Amino acid sequence: MAMTRHLLKASFRQLTSGQRVLPVRAASTVNVGTDQVEARPFEEMPGPKGIYQWPVIGAILHFKPFTKYTPESFQSLINQLFDTHGPIFKANFGFKSIWVSNPADFETVYRNEGKYPQRTPLGLSVQYFKRNNLKMDMSSINGEEWHALRTPLNKRLMKADSALYYLGPQNAVADDFVKILESRDLKAVDQADLFYRYASESIGVVTFNQRLGYLGGQVDEDSERFLETTKSMFQQMGIFISGKALSPNWYRTSFYREYERSYNLLYRVSDKHARKAKDLIEQKTRDGTLNTDEPNLLLSLASEKGLSEADVSNIMLSMYFAGTDSTAKNLQVFFYNLAKNPDKQEILRKEILEVIGDNGPVTDHALAKMTYLKACLKESFRLNYPLITGTVRILPVDVVLSGYKVPAGQILTMFNPRPARLNFEDPDKFLPERWLRSNESRKQDSTNKMAVLPFGHGPKNCAGRRFAVQEMYLATAKVVQKLKIELEPESWNTKFKYSMFIEPEKPLKFKYSKL
Numbered sequence: 001m002a003m004t005r006h007l008l009k010a011s012f013r014q015l016t017s018g019q020r021v022l023p024v025r026a027a028s029t030v031n032v033g034t035d036q037v038e039a040r041p042f043e044e045m046p047g048p049k050g051i052y053q054w055p056v057i058g059a060i061l062h063f064k065p066f067t068k069y070t071p072e073s074f075q076s077l078i079n080q081l082f083d084t085h086g087p088i089f090k091a092n093f094g095f096k097s098i099w100v101s102n103p104a105d106f107e108t109v110y111r112n113e114g115k116y117p118q119r120t121p122l123g124l125s126v127q128y129f130k131r132n133n134l135k136m137d138m139s140s141i142n143g144e145e146w147h148a149l150r151t152p153l154n155k156r157l158m159k160a161d162s163a164l165y166y167l168g169p170q171n172a173v174a175d176d177f178v179k180i181l182e183s184r185d186l187k188a189v190d191q192a193d194l195f196y197r198y199a200s201e202s203i204g205v206v207t208f209n210q211r212l213g214y215l216g217g218q219v220d221e222d223s224e225r226f227l228e229t230t231k232s233m234f235q236q237m238g239i240f241i242s243g244k245a246l247s248p249n250w251y252r253t254s255f256y257r258e259y260e261r262s263y264n265l266l267y268r269v270s271d272k273h274a275r276k277a278k279d280l281i282e283q284k285t286r287d288g289t290l291n292t293d294e295p296n297l298l299l300s301l302a303s304e305k306g307l308s309e310a311d312v313s314n315i316m317l318s319m320y321f322a323g324t325d326s327t328a329k330n331l332q333v334f335f336y337n338l339a340k341n342p343d344k345q346e347i348l349r350k351e352i353l354e355v356i357g358d359n360g361p362v363t364d365h366a367l368a369k370m371t372y373l374k375a376c377l378k379e380s381f382r383l384n385y386p387l388i389t390g391t392v393r394i395l396p397v398d399v400v401l402s403g404y405k406v407p408a409g410q411i412l413t414m415f416n417p418r419p420a421r422l423n424f425e426d427p428d429k430f431l432p433e434r435w436l437r438s439n440e441s442r443k444q445d446s447t448n449k450m451a452v453l454p455f456g457h458g459p460k461n462c463a464g465r466r467f468a469v470q471e472m473y474l475a476t477a478k479v480v481q482k483l484k485i486e487l488e489p490e491s492w493n494t495k496f497k498y499s500m501f502i503e504p505e506k507p508l509k510f511k512y513s514k515l
């Protein structure tokens, strides 16, 4: 029954706790995915009814001991509800939301999200910002406030060279990663840590314009604490999302206080880096060497007139934080899929050796030629969807989804893991070929581009997607170039679970052998 108690705050607490949803504009327009006239009323939308709609108790009944589901197997519960109710349903997991699984509906949602797309923030972080009287971080805010931060960032990110600019330093990070794999007898737990260090070091090159030292060499005390703190914060967020901590909405629980201490440290270190960037800008301005067209993200944002030092720190911290656990965990899953499919790994190795040889760097030209590498990553995202659900939106207008009228202001969760399976032939197989242009059946498989959206979509999509894939391409190309990735027998049939991102139920044990 302990689990039951936790589930009072259940898997969707991030939606319910202290969330701040901006007021929805008047639902004057009806944007339809199907004909509005024929659409069925919202009230008729299927979903668990009766006692399942009751506050609190309704949520509890979905989970153990009443069913076989736990917060970690939440995806399976949602899949079962889709099997029962069809492609759209409404449910109350402590908070009313609409669950959407049809890619055509995703398209309708994104088409109608407007200039300021709204997503529900994590309640735990909202409490931190409120209590500390701080501007919320970029990924937690909506509306004009969000737009003011995201617009200058997008101006840079939309340029083709925004990520390519960092290829040189990020190649060096990937080389260090390979050296460690080559030289150390790694235990499973060390490996998870190493992936985390790789992702943090690589994104640190972008957000803080420097090597932080996580893969050896010099690391100062602040940076090491920064790494440990971001890691433990993701664990805390996982605990919070699965309902295993008391809500911090009414008083500052010890769990919340620890989270607060962690966030304070992140801000302190991030502010230090932003200040350093400002100082460098001032020095370059004095020297006459400042080039505002240089695609260096930190320096160009720091020289943007409309952004304060605190804004720059906010953007960069959001990017850094969002770019650690996400990339680290998904890179591990990618390696798992390559290890499980040695024939595909061999095809990939052939491509890599043909393009960059056995010692060459990964240049932008090389990346452009590595079509199989890109297909492999896309397939890994499809087979093992990176996040627990897919993203959330609250629309400012009424829409029609799967034939039902949906009023503005509803929380819509786009359950991407489902079409990522159902829309593809042989969905349980790792088949990168399905993404290649040369593949005959590709047209059919990709008829709906919305079926696999690991980075969300639209103006509020993942701000770091170019960096995420670049870092994953680099690590994979460099490792596969030099080493064979295999799994120890005990990891061969690993099951995956979700906290925020996908992760193995037990630490993965890889084996690397020199070619």
Ligand code: HEM
Pocket: 119, 138, 139, 140, 150, 203, 318, 319, 320, 322, 323, 324, 326, 327, 330, 386, 387, 390, 391, 392, 454, 455, 456, 457, 458, 459, 460, 461, 462, 463, 464, 465, 467, 468
């Ligand atoms: C495999 C790795 C990653 C995955 C699967 C991932 C996925 C996502 C998803 C699904 C969203 C929500 C998008 C939406 O609502 O449409 C998101 C938001 C975001 N991501 Fe990522 N992400 C990854 C890596 C990164 C990296 C490396 C960075 C930073 C360099 C980053 C920065 C962000 C930021 C700042 C947001 C919030 C954007 C906003 O609200 O404007 N992510 N990510």
